[in-house]
Amino acid sequence: MAAETLLEVTNLKKYFPIKGGVFSKTIGYVYAVDGVSFTVDKGETLGLVGESGCGKSTTGRSILRLIEPTDGKIHFEGQDVTALDKNAMRSLRREMQIIFQDPYASLNPRMTVGSIIGEPLEIHKIARGSEKTERVASLLQKVGLRAEDMRKYPHEFSGGQRQRIGIARAIALNPKLIVCDEPVSALDVSIQAQVINLLEDLQEEFGLSYLFIAHNLNVVEHISDRVAVMYLGQIVELASDADLYNDPQHPYTEALLSAVPIPDPTVTKKRIILEGDVPSPIDPPSGCHFHTRCMYKEKICEEEAPEFKHIGGGHWVACHFRPKV
Amino acid sequence: MQELLLDIRGLRTQFFTDDGLARAVDGVSYSLEKGETVGVVGESGCGKSVTALSVLRLIPDPPGKIVDGEIIFEGTNLLQLSSAEMRRIRGNDISMIFQEPMTSLNPVFTIGNQITEAVRLHQGLNKKDALAKAVEALKLVGIPVPERRVHEYPHQLSGGMRQRAMIAMALSCNPKVLIADEPTTALDVTIEAQILDLMRTLQEELGTAIIMITHDLGVIADIARKVVVMYAGKVVEQAPVERIFASPNHPYTQGLLQSLPRVDKDASGAKQRLQEIPGIVPSLLNLPTGCKFASRCPSVMPHCKEQEPPLEQVAPNHYSACWLNH
Numbered sequence A: 001m002a003a004e005t006l007l008e009v010t011n012l013k014k015y016f017p018i019k020g021g022v023f024s025k026t027i028g029y030v031y032a033v034d035g036v037s038f039t040v041d042k043g044e045t046l047g048l049v050g051e052s053g054c055g056k057s058t059t060g061r062s063i064l065r066l067i068e069p070t071d072g073k074i075h076f077e078g079q080d081v082t083a084l085d086k087n088a089m090r091s092l093r094r095e096m097q098i099i100f101q102d103p104y105a106s107l108n109p110r111m112t113v114g115s116i117i118g119e120p121l122e123i124h125k126i127a128r129g130s131e132k133t134e135r136v137a138s139l140l141q142k143v144g145l146r147a148e149d150m151r152k153y154p155h156e157f158s159g160g161q162r163q164r165i166g167i168a169r170a171i172a173l174n175p176k177l178i179v180c181d182e183p184v185s186a187l188d189v190s191i192q193a194q195v196i197n198l199l200e201d202l203q204e205e206f207g208l209s210y211l212f213i214a215h216n217l218n219v220v221e222h223i224s225d226r227v228a229v230m231y232l233g234q235i236v237e238l239a240s241d242a243d244l245y246n247d248p249q250h251p252y253t254e255a256l257l258s259a260v261p262i263p264d265p266t267v268t269k270k271r272i273i274l275e276g277d278v279p280s281p282i283d284p285p286s287g288c289h290f291h292t293r294c295m296y297k298e299k300i301c302e303e304e305a306p307e308f309k310h311i312g313g314g315h316w317v318a319c320h321f322r323p324k325v
Numbered sequence B: 001m002q003e004l005l006l007d008i009r010g011l012r013t014q015f016f017t018d019d020g021l022a023r024a025v026d027g028v029s030y031s032l033e034k035g036e037t038v039g040v041v042g043e044s045g046c047g048k049s050v051t052a053l054s055v056l057r058l059i060p061d062p063p064g065k066i067v068d069g070e071i072i073f074e075g076t077n078l079l080q081l082s083s084a085e086m087r088r089i090r091g092n093d094i095s096m097i098f099q100e101p102m103t104s105l106n107p108v109f110t111i112g113n114q115i116t117e118a119v120r121l122h123q124g125l126n127k128k129d130a131l132a133k134a135v136e137a138l139k140l141v142g143i144p145v146p147e148r149r150v151h152e153y154p155h156q157l158s159g160g161m162r163q164r165a166m167i168a169m170a171l172s173c174n175p176k177v178l179i180a181d182e183p184t185t186a187l188d189v190t191i192e193a194q195i196l197d198l199m200r201t202l203q204e205e206l207g208t209a210i211i212m213i214t215h216d217l218g219v220i221a222d223i224a225r226k227v228v229v230m231y232a233g234k235v236v237e238q239a240p241v242e243r244i245f246a247s248p249n250h251p252y253t254q255g256l257l258q259s260l261p262r263v264d265k266d267a268s269g270a271k272q273r274l275q276e277i278p279g280i281v282p283s284l285l286n287l288p289t290g291c292k293f294a295s296r297c298p299s300v301m302p303h304c305k306e307q308e309p310p311l312e313q314v315a316p317n318h319y320s321a322c323w324l325n326h
């Protein structure tokens, strides 16, 4: 079965201006996302991993145009999202939703759960009155809560339950794509599994596509069909989850995988300890952004940015010396 | 040869809040031997940090109070020491590092000031020697250019470097016990790997005994020799690390291990649906009688809801609190 592309992101860039001086002039930029390209197929989960500040959330938000991209193209079902005006964008939002990391901050504390979930139904004129109430009740049941819960306020729920409320709101409009920005990172382990299973069940039932952002590789590998690894605003490797784990090509991916704590004391792996910290995205290193921490670095790495090349089987990597010859 | 260093016995710490009495730590016992690393694992709010803060007598009172138990450090019950005596123990014999280094590093003093203050207080060094000691401590934890960093303020360091500075501060007086409360939770995995590696090396070189508090079983598997599993203010299981992972006894421990996604397993075969532990942790303000895990336990029996199961030996060095063992 040939997969059908739902979302195509081409050379996406988002530079945040840094203001300074007496006249608040732009004195520089945060190169948060710097030329990112990928696709998400219908019904697929694409994982996006990388360390804090590498541009994962900015990528997710730019796709929904919650922030305006600096450059690049975003096509959703063939339609150029960056060219849409406000009205057209608003109706496209029905198809694209987002779930956030912090289930506490992302729900309005003064609204009942019923109004939180029902609001998008009303805004998009899909249901009101008793029909809306029925829809909300069935959405709550879908995410494992009870219909009576619609009268309660967010603070009356636990973290995992609040994340369920966020999920119910996101699926209320039958979207095709959900950007999941660290949806389980703030949850306890025993609750994480509940929410991951829920997301998987909903995907199967509604044929949803997910862009799943997380820094926990155990979680990302579990839920994703393909995984993209980001470093300092760029994707350095993209492959099926099995290829990425069994045959990592990029030196950064290798280090990242070797650092994942495996809950099994009998597994002893060779840890690659990276030196230092991630450099600042305000002044990223020349050439290959990873060269300041890479143990395979050579002279060319400081001078030339490696091309993001396809090395076969849907496996992409950006390194001068990969694939190994 | 094993030598008992710290012995927490029947610790009970409670908070008297507006909403009622919270039994945050409800009869917790575990011990630490010289040079050993004990991992303490459990969901947020189960009492891991309150146990650690009780050991150091840092529980805010009011609303908190240690109402029962003993904390025996090298034969002395810390709960009976005067505040002055306790201050000498803190930072000198027992040090603690916290999850969020910014909360325990003072933003208005340089890193160097903070470390030298600790060593001058505890070791009576003069200014110059204390500064040299601070530079040495920063070097030990792998902070590049320590001579310069020692004069910088916390906000000038990255998250990973701040955590290193905290460890440097905690270790500057060569404590016998280091309590590390989620020291890597706020860090990225590559930085986490650096810090865990550092702690392992320091332990080998200095022989410090470590209590490692975390909710990450991966970190436990990596660094602990003995594991204490807590649930709702109690220890529900305790065993050597290999046994916890190979033959967990308590249904909660079993559930936790099964609910984990694992990169090494997922990528090597067909993906399996994760096992869930249903439900949520009961509120500490309103704990059920009997086994605290009963509302979520797949093996619950009528008896479980009536009487609390005691922590009992189920194998050599392996303890569990579950009626299934009867």
Ligand SMILES: Nc1ncnc2c1ncn2[C@@H]1O[C@H](COP(=O)(O)OP(=O)(O)OP(=O)(O)O)[C@@H](O)[C@H]1O
Pocket (backbone or CB within 6 Å): A016, A017, A030, A031, A032, A033, A050, A051, A052, A053, A054, A055, A056, A057, A058, A059, A215, A281
């Ligand atoms: N509104 C903004 N103004 C200026 N800089 C920003 C803004 N939003 C994000 N950034 C910067 O852009 C970079 C990428 O941020 P982003 O939030 O996308 O990271 P992330 O990969 O999601 O990280 P995390 O894992 O911590 O959530 C960071 O350096 C961040 O500080």
Ligand SMILES: Nc1ncnc2c1ncn2[C@@H]1O[C@H](COP(=O)(O)OP(=O)(O)O)[C@@H](O)[C@H]1O
Pocket (backbone or CB within 6 Å): B015, B017, B022, B024, B042, B043, B044, B045, B046, B047, B048, B049, B050, B051, B060, B063, B064, B284
């Ligand atoms: N200062 C305080 N006042 C009231 N309750 C507290 C205080 N500190 C901790 N608690 C409560 O004690 C319980 C255990 O907390 P803690 O030990 O911090 O959990 P964790 O296992 O996540 O470290 C929690 O229910 C927490 O809300």
Ligand code: SF4
Pocket (backbone or CB within 6 Å): A250, A251, A252, A288, A289, A290, A291, A292, A294, A295, A296, A297, A298, A301, A306, A318, A319, A320, A321, A322
């Ligand atoms: S291009 Fe050079 S510096 Fe970059 S990852 Fe490859 S070897 Fe390392």
Ligand code: SF4
Pocket (backbone or CB within 6 Å): B250, B251, B252, B291, B292, B293, B294, B295, B297, B298, B299, B300, B301, B304, B309, B321, B322, B323, B324
């Ligand atoms: S005592 Fe009963 S409820 Fe508690 S863990 Fe054991 S079987 Fe489950």
Ligand SMILES: [Mg+2]
Pocket (backbone or CB within 6 Å): A056, A057, A058, A181
């Ligand atoms: Mg983010």
Ligand SMILES: [Mg+2]
Pocket (backbone or CB within 6 Å): B045, B048, B049, B050, B181
């Ligand atoms: Mg804690």
